[in-house]
Every structure is written in C-alpha cells, then in structure tokens.
Amino acid sequence: MYRICFLILLLLCFSCHLYATNGMFPIFMGAQGAGRAGVDIGIASDPTCLNTNPAGIGFIHGKTTEFSTGFFLPTITFSNSYNNADSDFEPVPMATFAMVLDSPSQTWEGISDPFVYLFGGEPIHTDYVYFSGGQPFPVNQHSGNTGQGVLETKKSQSGKNLSLVLQGRSAKVSEIRVYGHIPFQKSTQKPFFSCKKHPLVPQEAKVRAIQAHFQWRLTQECPLAQVALSVEGQQEILNLKALPGSWQEGYIALAWEKDTIPANIHLFSLTENAPVEIKNIEIKSGYRIQEKYYWQTLSPLSKDTVISKESFQLLFSDTKEYELKGDKNLLSIPLPLSPAEKIQNISIHYSYTLDAQDSSRNLEVSLVSQEKKIKSEKHLLSYREPSQKNTPICQRRADQETTSVDRSPGWKWGIGVFPQAGARYSMEVVDQELFPEGVENRTDLIFASFVPGIAYRFNERFSIGLALNINFMTMELDGLVSQESTILKGKPIEGTDVTFGDYLIGVVGENTVRGEIDTNYLIGFGIGSRIGFLWKVTDRFQIGAMYCPPGWMMDAKGTANLDFNRHFEQIGVANIAKIVLPNKGQSGFSGKYDVEVEFDMPQRLGFGFSWLFLDDFLFAMDFQWINYSETQFELKAKMKNGSNVDLNALAGSANVNPSFKIGWKDQYVVSFAFVWQATPHWTWRTGYNYGNNPIPKKYLNPQLAAITEHHVTLGTSYLVSRYLSLNAAIEVSLPSKMSSGSENLVHQAYANSKLEIFNIGAILGVSLRF
Numbered sequence: 001m002y003r004i005c006f007l008i009l010l011l012l013c014f015s016c017h018l019y020a021t022n023g024m025f026p027i028f029m030g031a032q033g034a035g036r037a038g039v040d041i042g043i044a045s046d047p048t049c050l051n052t053n054p055a056g057i058g059f060i061h062g063k064t065t066e067f068s069t070g071f072f073l074p075t076i077t078f079s080n081s082y083n084n085a086d087s088d089f090e091p092v093p094m095a096t097f098a099m100v101l102d103s104p105s106q107t108w109e110g111i112s113d114p115f116v117y118l119f120g121g122e123p124i125h126t127d128y129v130y131f132s133g134g135q136p137f138p139v140n141q142h143s144g145n146t147g148q149g150v151l152e153t154k155k156s157q158s159g160k161n162l163s164l165v166l167q168g169r170s171a172k173v174s175e176i177r178v179y180g181h182i183p184f185q186k187s188t189q190k191p192f193f194s195c196k197k198h199p200l201v202p203q204e205a206k207v208r209a210i211q212a213h214f215q216w217r218l219t220q221e222c223p224l225a226q227v228a229l230s231v232e233g234q235q236e237i238l239n240l241k242a243l244p245g246s247w248q249e250g251y252i253a254l255a256w257e258k259d260t261i262p263a264n265i266h267l268f269s270l271t272e273n274a275p276v277e278i279k280n281i282e283i284k285s286g287y288r289i290q291e292k293y294y295w296q297t298l299s300p301l302s303k304d305t306v307i308s309k310e311s312f313q314l315l316f317s318d319t320k321e322y323e324l325k326g327d328k329n330l331l332s333i334p335l336p337l338s339p340a341e342k343i344q345n346i347s348i349h350y351s352y353t354l355d356a357q358d359s360s361r362n363l364e365v366s367l368v369s370q371e372k373k374i375k376s377e378k379h380l381l382s383y384r385e386p387s388q389k390n391t392p393i394c395q396r397r398a399d400q401e402t403t404s405v406d407r408s409p410g411w412k413w414g415i416g417v418f419p420q421a422g423a424r425y426s427m428e429v430v431d432q433e434l435f436p437e438g439v440e441n442r443t444d445l446i447f448a449s450f451v452p453g454i455a456y457r458f459n460e461r462f463s464i465g466l467a468l469n470i471n472f473m474t475m476e477l478d479g480l481v482s483q484e485s486t487i488l489k490g491k492p493i494e495g496t497d498v499t500f501g502d503y504l505i506g507v508v509g510e511n512t513v514r515g516e517i518d519t520n521y522l523i524g525f526g527i528g529s530r531i532g533f534l535w536k537v538t539d540r541f542q543i544g545a546m547y548c549p550p551g552w553m554m555d556a557k558g559t560a561n562l563d564f565n566r567h568f569e570q571i572g573v574a575n576i577a578k579i580v581l582p583n584k585g586q587s588g589f590s591g592k593y594d595v596e597v598e599f600d601m602p603q604r605l606g607f608g609f610s611w612l613f614l615d616d617f618l619f620a621m622d623f624q625w626i627n628y629s630e631t632q633f634e635l636k637a638k639m640k641n642g643s644n645v646d647l648n649a650l651a652g653s654a655n656v657n658p659s660f661k662i663g664w665k666d667q668y669v670v671s672f673a674f675v676w677q678a679t680p681h682w683t684w685r686t687g688y689n690y691g692n693n694p695i696p697k698k699y700l701n702p703q704l705a706a707i708t709e710h711h712v713t714l715g716t717s718y719l720v721s722r723y724l725s726l727n728a729a730i731e732v733s734l735p736s737k738m739s740s741g742s743e744n745l746v747h748q749a750y751a752n753s754k755l756e757i758f759n760i761g762a763i764l765g766v767s768l769r770f
Contacts, residue, residue: 022669022691023628023706024421024447025604027731028713030068030096031765032399034729035715036673037687039620041608042544044534045399046767047098050414050453050467053532053546053608057414058455058463059401060100061394062126063110063770068727069095070763076425078441078702080753082432085702087425094763098416098451102126107415113770117723126770129205129289131395132719133616135296135680148261150197151348151367151375161370162335164348168363170355171324171379175260177349178316178335179232192227192278193267195298196347201261201287208293209286211253212267218244219275226270227278229254231262233314240276250278263349265298289393315346324363332368352379398618398677399685400610402539403460414453420471420601421447429702431480431514431749434566439516441479443703448472449528461536469528473599474521475556479703481517481660482747485510489652492580500573500650510571512748515564519595524556528601540612550631551601560639563590564647573650581646591644593656600631606669616677624669628694632664661745663699667691671711685715685729693738700740700750705757710734717767725767733759 021027028038030048040049044056047066072094076087099110166173192214201207212229218240225240229252236254256262265283269276283298322331335348354361366376395402423445428438453467488500504510528551534544568574568589577585608622642654673687689711695704715729735758744751 021421021423021706021708022624022689023626023664023667023694024423024445024632025626026094026419026421027671027689027691027711029418030066030098031070031715031727031729031763032066032685032717032767034068034070034713034731034763035685035687035717035727036399036620036675037671037689037711037713037731039608039610039622039671039673039687041532041546041606041622041624042534042542042610043399043608043620044401044463045396047100047414047416048096048418050098050100050416050465051096051418051449051451051469051530053534053544053606054414054453054465054467054530055455055463055532055534055544055546056465057100057412057453058457058465059534059536060412061128061130061392061769063099063101063106063113065097065099065110065114065768065770066765067095067097067114068763068765069093070729070761072731072759072761074425074733074757074759076427076702076705077756078427078429078753079756080751082436083430083753085427085429085438087427090425092422092424094419094422094761096416096418098414098418100412100414102410102412104413106413109770110415114768117768117770128392128394130722130769131294131393132683133397133677133680134294134395149350149352149365149377149379150263151365151377152197152345153367153375154345162346163368164333164335164350165366165368165373166322166324166331166333166363167329167366168324168361168379169326169329170361171363172321172353173324173350173363173365174319174321174353175349175351176316176318176320176333177260177314179264179347179349180315180345191266191268193265193281193283193300195265195283195300196263198261198263198265198285199296199298201285201296205287205289205294206259207256207261207285207287209253209255210262210265210283211286212251212281212283214250214267214278214281215247216240216250216276216278217247218242219277220244222271222275224271225274225276227252227276228266228268228270230264230266230268231256232264237270240274244275247279260349260351263347354379398612398616398675398683399620400540400542400612400618400675403536407457407460409456409458412455412457414451414455414467416451416453418449418451419447420449420469421445423706425705427702429480429749431747433749434514434570435480435516439479441702442476443705444474444476444521446472446474453530462533464533465531467530469530469551471524471526471528471551471553471601473524473526473553473556475524475597475599476519476521477703478518479516480514480747480749481562482512482514483658485513487656487658488513488650490648490650491652492576499652500576503576504571504573508571513564514567514747514749515562515590517560517562519560520558522556522558522595522597524553524597524599526551526553526601528552541609543607543609545607546605548601548604550603550627553599553601555596555638556599557594557596559592560595561590561592562639562647565589577646581649583644583646585646587644587646589644589647589650591642591647593639593643594641596638596640598636602627602631618675619672620675621670621672624691626667626669626691626694628664629666632662632694634662635660661699662701662704663696663745664694665696667694681719683717683719685713685717687713689713693736695738697738697740698743698745700738700744700753700755701746702750702755705755707738707755708733708736708757708759710736715763723769725769727763727765727767729763731759731761731763733757 040052044059049056449469455465485501532546606624610620669691671689
C-alpha cells in the first residue's frame with residue numbers, strides 16, 4: 001500500500017507553484033523542513049538542504065532521495081470604498097525533489113532506485129548502519145557480502161530425501177545447521193517466550209548476548225522453581241525462591257560466543273507443574289559494531305505458542321565450506337534426517353560469503369525434496385562496497401545525527417528541483433472611474449530551479465558546500481496598469497520639444513495614463529548560486545551559515561496586450577488623434593507588444609543553529625536577511641514592435657521602456673522549531689516563522705500580495721523501514737492585513753485600500769535511503 005502512495009506522490013511532484021513565502025521565497029523546501037517552519041541552515045536532515053545550506057549534504061549517508069508535494073489554499077481580499085473582492089478558489093500546488101549521492105556516477109542509480117523500489121525490486125544500496133532513536137533499521141536483504149540465511153518449512157511439506165542445493169557464482173556456504181521442532185503432547189512445562197528466527201542485524205554486527213527481563217511470582221509455596229533461557233541448546237537458569245503472592249524482578253543473561261546469528265531462543269519453566277506466573281517479558285539481543293554495543297528487542301512467535309526445552313533439536317551440522325566458482329555452478333548437499341524422529345518443522349541455518357571482486361556474484365540456496373524445490377533464498381549484489389574498512393554508522397535522534405569518529409573525509413553530490421518563488425490567484429478589481437464593471441487581476445508566477453551541488457566533509461564535524469541554481473521562470477500579470485504620462489514621448493507638432501506627455505501634464509492635468517494589461521506567459525532563464533558551511537561543534541550542538549549572491553536572469557520574454565481606450569477617451573486624447581495621429585484613432589488605443597521584463601533575484605544571507613538539549617528533543621533557529629531593496633524596487637520592461645501605429649506615435653516609437661513600481665524593502669526573517677523523537681519510528685516537528693512585510697503602504701498592490709508575516713507549522717515523519725520514511729506537515733499563514741493611505745504609487749485605484757491574506761497548506765513527502 002505504501003508503494004502505491006509513493007507513486008501518487010511521485011506523480012504530483014511535477015508542479016511548482018507555492019504560497020507559504022517570506023516575500024516571494026518559500027519558507028521551506030520539503031515536508032520535513034515544512035514541519036520545522038523552514039529551519040534548515042543549522043540542520044542536515046534530508047537532501048532538500050541542498051537549496052538551503054548545501055554544506056548539509058556532506059553529512060548525509062549513502063544515497064538519499066526526497067519527494068515532497070502539497071497544496072495551499074490562499075484567501076486574498078482587496079477592499080476599498082468600491083471594492084470588496086475575494087480571490088477565486090484556486091488550490092496552489094507545490095513540489096520539490098532532491099537526491100544526494102556518493103559520486104556523480106551514481107546519478108542513474110539515484111533516478112532509477114525509487115522506481116525499482118516502487119515495483120517491488122531491491123535497489124543497489126550503500127552499506128551503512130542506520131539507527132533512529134537508538135534502534136537499528138537493517139536493510140530488507142542481507143546487507144553485506146557475508147551474512148546468515150534461514151530456510152524454514154513444515155515437515156509435512158518436506159517429504160523424503162532432503163538436500164540443500166547451492167547454485168550461483170563466486171560464493172561460499174558454510175556452518176550448515178538443521179533444527180527439528182518436535183511437539184510433546186503431554187508436556188507440563190510452562191512456555192513463556194519463543195523466537196525461532198533472529199531478526200536481521202547490520203553489516204559487521206556480532207551478536208554477543210541474549211538477555212531476558214521479566215517479573216515473576218509463585219502462586220503457592222514451592223521448594224524450588226527454575227526458569228531457563230535457552231539459545232540453540234545453550235542454557236542459563238534462574239532459581240526462583242520467594243514467598244507466594246509478591247511480584248519479583250527476574251533477569252537472565254546468556255553470553256553468545258559464536259560468530260553465527262543465534263536461532264531458537266526460548267524462555268520456559270524447567271520445573272514440572274511449577275506454580276510460576278511470569279509477565280512483562282522483554283527479551284533483547286545485544287550485538288557489537290566496531291567497539292560499541294547495541295540492543296535489539298526480539299518479538300515472540302505468538303502468545304499462544306507452546307514450547308518446552310525439548311521442542312527443538314539440532315538434527316544435523318556440517319562445518320565444511322562449499323564453494324561455487326565459475327558460471328552455472330551447482331552443488332547438492334544431502335541432509336540426513338532420522339525418520340524415527342517425530343519432526344513437525346524444519347529450519348536450516350547457514351553462513352554465506354560473496355566475492356566482492358566479482359560484479360556478477362550471486363547465490364541461491366534451495367531446500368529440495370525428490371527434485372522438487374520447497375523453499376529458496378537468493379543473495380545478490382545488493383549494495384556498493386564501502387571504501388573504508390569499518391562500516392559507517394548513521395545514528396539519528398530528532399533530526400540530529402551523532403558524529404562518527406571513524407567516518408573518513410569525502411565528497412558528496414546532490415541534484416534537486418526546487419521552487420524558488422511563485423504565486424497563483426485571480427480576483428475582480430474595480431476602477432470606479434474607468435472599469436466600474438471590474439477587471440480580472442491575475443497573478444501566475446512559477447520560478448523553479450534545477451540545482452546541482454557538491455559538498456566536502458573535512459572530518460566528522462565540518463563540511464562546506466556549493467550549489468548552482470539553473471533557473472526557469474514563467475510569469476503572467478494581468479489587470480490594471482498605470483504609467484507616468486512622461487512615457488508618451490511622441491511630439492504632436494514636429495520641430496518643437498513639447499511631447500504628448502507634456503500636454504497631458506500641463507494642459508489636461510493628467511500625470512498618469514491608465515488602462516489594462518494582459519500578458520501571455522513571459523518565459524525567462526538564469527543562474528544563481530549558494531555557498532554554506534555546517535559545523536558540528538559537539539554531538540548535540542551544530543551551527544551553519546549560507547550566502548546567496550544576487551542571481552542573474554535573462555529578461556523574461558513574451559507578449560502583452562495594452563488597452564488605454566477608456567482613459568484616452570475620457571481625457572480627450574481621442575479628439576487629438578483625429579487631427580495629429582497617423583490612423584486618426586480609428587483602431588483605438590490598444591495594441592500588442594513583444595515584451596522583455598527584468599526579474600532579478602536578491603542576495604540572501606543566513607545563519608542558524610540546532611541543539612539536542614535532551615536525548616529526544618531538539619531546538620533549532622534560523623536568521624535570514626533578504627536584500628529586496630536592490631532588486632525588487634521596480635520591474636523594468638522593454639516593449640517592442642507595437643502593433644498600433646497611433647499608440648506608437650503617442651509613445652514616439654514602436655518600442656517603449658515602461659517600469660512597474662514595486663517598492664519592496666529588505667526583509668528580516670527569524671524562525672525556530674522543536675523536534676521530538678517520540679519513538680524510533682515517529683518524529684514530530686513544530687515551528688514558527690516570522691518575516692517582516694517587505695511592501696511599504698504606498699506600494700500596496702493586489703497583484704503582489706506577499707504581505708504574510710507569521711507562519712505556524714506542524715509535521716511528522718514515520719519510519720516505515722530502513723529504506724522508507726513518510727513525511728507530512730501542515731502550514732498556516734496567520735491572517736495579515738495591510739492598508740494604503742491616500743497616496744498609492746502603483747495605481748490610484750489602490751489608494752485608501754486594504755489588503756488581507758490568509759493561507760493554509762498541507763504537504764506530503766517520502767524519504768528513500770539506499
């Protein structure tokens with residue numbers, strides 16, 4: 001089911017609008033960052049840090065891919081004495097994609113791995129140990145070129161003449177053990193716990209102990225009662241002596257000195273008819289990785305499983321090593337079992353080794369009876385060999401990763417697709433003087449980037465990173481338009497210096513010309529960059545910083561229609577046209593232009609920190625400065641090849657260079673977040689983001705409603721397996737209001753107006769680790 005959900009998310013990731021923004025920039029990049037209200041500069045938790053602080057990818061293990069997608073529901077209201085306009089209901093989609101790799105040669109793997117996993121395959125994965133909240137999460141397959149395998153079957157299905165058939169290339173099999181499980185109908189021994197198969201452990205792990213914690217009591221007086229912890233016939237015994245009725249703490253530990261993973265772990269009573277009750281049983285397996293020890297809780301077969309100390313028996317053991325070399329190798333190993341034994345189930349345990357130097361290495365182990373295959377297990381090339389001797393360890397709590405002193409320096413590479421800016425909404429706006437019926441004000445902006453990046457981790461604590469933004473933009477701005485009258489540079493009387501603009505200002509008293517504009521998706525491209533560092537000062541505290549220089553964009557190109565008919569009729573330009581204009585105003589005062597608009601990205605500077613102040617609680621904070629005043633003060637345009645000769649005569653040319661006033665000021669953003677590692681599987685996040693409104697009152701404009709200041713978020717992640725996490729978040733942009741005074745430099749119809757905005761969004765995502 002979760003694979004189907006992943007497919008749906010993948011298909012939705014091809015949309016790039018957004019709305020939860022600081023000015024025009026999104027407050028977050030992915031579902032995990034959304035839960036933290038965009039706090040990312042001092043955290044390296046997922047590949048989307050490529051577009052916040054690229055140094056973070058230097059600490060990410062293996063190949064990691066992140067998809068996030070969501071929808072926002074903005075509500076915008078523009079009001080004044082003759083307007084009370086609400087934006088149309090229009091869900092705004094957004095999506096991000098990012099992946100981190102150990103080398104550029106893995107790019108195709110990074111792209112194909114999600115699809116291989118989606119359709120049930122086993123992707124090639126990098127060999128590292130993954131811990132979440134102190135619990136290990138091994139890969140689905142045996143994670144190394146050495147490991148243990150288990151085949152289990154019922155005796156009734158196994159038939160006679162059993163054999164173990166090995167088939168493959170460049171593989172060895174040894175330590176073959178066969179266990180029989182024999183029922184005892186009249187057993188009076190009390191079973192408490194049974195586990196036939198040990199769960200997978202990480203690569204290079206060595207099981208060294210099995211321990212049992214429980215509570216016990218005697219229901220009546222008993223001279224001696226005994227409870228045993230048994231592992232493959234090896235036992236440790238606890239003598240129970242106490243007065244009846246009171247609960248006591250019980251503990252048994254068994255040392256495991258073999259290199260194989262244990263099987264058949266049981267806790268039971270040794271004493272016949274013992275008046276013993278046991279509850280709150282917890283059986284743990286302790287294993288060592290390098291010089292550290294970890295514990296894993298084992299799960300019983302079933303609460304109703306009946307066992308005794310003789311419910312299993314080692315039937316056959318073969319310490320010989322069997323080797324498969326060339327192609328089409330096949331070996332058959334007879335398994336001599338005594339027919340007199342009343343065997344119910346059979347389990348075969350073995351160790352295997354694959355030759356790391358042979359890229360075609362593979363092994364299939366099958367249990368065969370009378371040439372019929374009963375059970376089989378395949379061991380294939382399933383991961384990329386580590387370059388270092390020791391296996392890396394990724395140990396995470398609450399989005400913070402503990403440093404690994406054995407992790408060597410190295411490069412990391414990343415690729416992503418991110419929205420950089422965007423909005424989509426429409427509303428009917430009334431200009432009481434010229435358009436009393438209303439004009440559609442439409443804003444549709446998509447600004448997305450393809451982002452390759454690189455980071456170098458100098459040691460286990462410090463990384464620097466660099467990312468390149470290859471930008472793509474589409475923009476549509478429709479609605480009311482206003483330009484200063486001086487834009488009309490045509491001369492009604494040749495040989496004089498008086499322009500049409502001078503006439504409107506000096507004689508008519510009109511300082512602006514007003515009308516309606518309709519653009520047809522302007523398209524632009526450009527490049528930008530980002531540099532950052534991340535320093536893990538201690539295992540619990542880390543700081544980071546990033547800087548984005550101003551981005552370069554080629555002018556966004558497209559076409560636009562301008563219509564000044566109503567205003568020119570009102571102020572008498574139409575009468576002048578009949579005398580001095582080439583076409584005498586017969587085609588009106590509207591025309592089509594080829595348009596080029598300058599749209600540059602501002603520079604940004606930010607720094608942040610994160611602090612794991614308790615084992616399962618993290619606090620993080622970011623600060624950012626966005627230099628809008630240098631790049632978003634006005635939009636400069638070039639309008640060429642005007643189609644209306646009368647408009648061209650008024651402007652003095654078929655080419656004009658209008659500017660659209662925006663007037664943004666610098667923005668300062670502060671955000672903070674709390675992360676709680678509730679369990680090894682569940683992580684919860686919440687955050688708050690504040691950025692001052694960058695738009696001054698006299699530049700209020702319903703086409704650019706980026707006035708939101710306060711954002712609150714809540715998110716969670718569920719770790720499904722070593723491979724997969726599911727992420728979700730909701731974002732609420734708290735209601736923001738802005739009022740314009742009697743002077744508005746964008747359009748006089750926006751004077752004495754009020755703009756309100758409220759937004760809510762939901763984001764879903766998947767994280768894949770291979």
